[in-house]
Amino acid sequence: MREPRLGDDIDDYCVRCKRVMNHSIVSVINQQPAKVRCRTCHNDHDFRHEQPPPPKVDLKKAALFNEVLKKVDPDEAVEVEAMAEADPPAEAAAAPGPMPKAKAKAKAKGRK
Numbered sequence: 007m008r009e010p011r012l013g014d015d016i017d018d019y020c021v022r023c024k025r026v027m028n029h030s031i032v033s034v035i036n037q038q039p040a041k042v043r044c045r046t047c048h049n050d051h052d053f054r055h056e057q058p059p060p061p062k063v064d065l066k067k068a069a070l071f072n073e074v075l076k077k078v079d080p081d082e083a084v085e086v087e088a089m090a091e092a093d094p095p096a097e098a099a100a101a102p103g104p105m106p107k108a109k110a111k112a113k114a115k116g117r118k
């Protein structure tokens with residue numbers, strides 16, 4: 007496989023044309039195309055190996071989902087639920103009582 011050179015024709019996905027188009031290599035790093043220019047709309051962008059970028063909306067959603075997943079700890083969720091049932095919110099804020107901490111002592115030993 008011959009190494010790519012500046013100005014070479016190469017197929018890549020163009021975000022502006024929203025399809026795989028003819029591109030020219032405008033930047034080469036480590037014998038790999040780094041940046042290409044669309045021959046149709048002359049848009050410069052990183053070489054994507056003909057892969058369309060993931061939709062931005064999905065990326066945002068995934069990030070948000072991961073944030074929520076990080077915050078939701080199974081033990082914490084149970085604790086919050088128990089507190090809400092035990093004390094009314096106003097009273098709890100005025101005089102914080104001892105937090106009910108139920109630690110499950112379920113030690114399952116693996117059998118062979």
Ligand SMILES: [Zn+2]
Pocket residue numbers: 020021022023024027044045046047048049
């Ligand atoms: Zn284009």
